[in-house]
Amino acid sequence: MKSVMRRARGVVGAVGVLGMLGALGGCNLAGAAYTVLHGPERTDAKYELDSTKSTVVFVDDMTNVLPSRSLRSEISTAVERDLLDRGLVADMIDHRAVMSVTNKDRYGTPMSVSDVGKAVGADIVIYVQVTGFALSADGVSASPVGAARMKVIDVKGKKRLWPVTASEGDVRVQMRQGQGTVPTTITEQNAMFQKLALEFGKGIAQAFYEHENQNKAGRGGPTVSGS
Numbered sequence: 001m002k003s004v005m006r007r008a009r010g011v012v013g014a015v016g017v018l019g020m021l022g023a024l025g026g027c028n029l030a031g032a033a034y035t036v037l038h039g040p041e042r043t044d045a046k047y048e049l050d051s052t053k054s055t056v057v058f059v060d061d062m063t064n065v066l067p068s069r070s071l072r073s074e075i076s077t078a079v080e081r082d083l084l085d086r087g088l089v090a091d092m093i094d095h096r097a098v099m100s101v102t103n104k105d106r107y108g109t110p111m112s113v114s115d116v117g118k119a120v121g122a123d124i125v126i127y128v129q130v131t132g133f134a135l136s137a138d139g140v141s142a143s144p145v146g147a148a149r150m151k152v153i154d155v156k157g158k159k160r161l162w163p164v165t166a167s168e169g170d171v172r173v174q175m176r177q178g179q180g181t182v183p184t185t186i187t188e189q190n191a192m193f194q195k196l197a198l199e200f201g202k203g204i205a206q207a208f209y210e211h212e213n214q215n216k217a218g219r220g221g222p223t224v225s226g227s
Helices: 070-085 095-104 113-119 186-208
Strands: 055-060 124-134 145-154 159-162 170-175 222-225
Touching (some): 055 095, 055 113, 070 095, 113 124, 124 186, 170 186
Antiparallel strands (some): 124 145
16 A cells, blocks of 8 residues: 655646536635735745654645546646655655545545554645635636645644644645636646646745745745745
């Protein structure tokens, strides 16, 4: 069951046919997520990972917020790659091991996060509960945004290491698209969802290292809040 990685391997999954935008309107996205933030130039890490401990990313979509199951893998891969590239984790367990374990108990009693971590041989679980994922704030303009609630779990001790208060683990990533409307074709929507998944994963990883508060790349750069 344990699949240890020294480098994250990309998982390329075809995104399935997506529902219309009306299905996205029910996403749990707080109004603040749609506001471009103008904070300090740099944001400190919220929590420092122990690089000597085996770590796994567990992206959970228990309320089916994501329009495609494959996006869980794309978000997880983005987190893994960023943490590995920055040397913050030396022993990263492939997220697909988590997906294999959780898929088996999907129709039974859900396992606790620490039990999932134990099943895949991890010391630490970065748990990410997706709470919002949409291409637009108003259903018209293109402003992709993702939201999640994060926890860092010590598997052996079966306890939460971070956050101290629940709200500290909230993260929202909004991509600035400038002028334009939400794509109308499935192909274009898929492409935008995949791009959001990559930026969302990076925003999640940023909780664990100091980073610039706003992306300087220009129009397409994301704004991260809460990480």
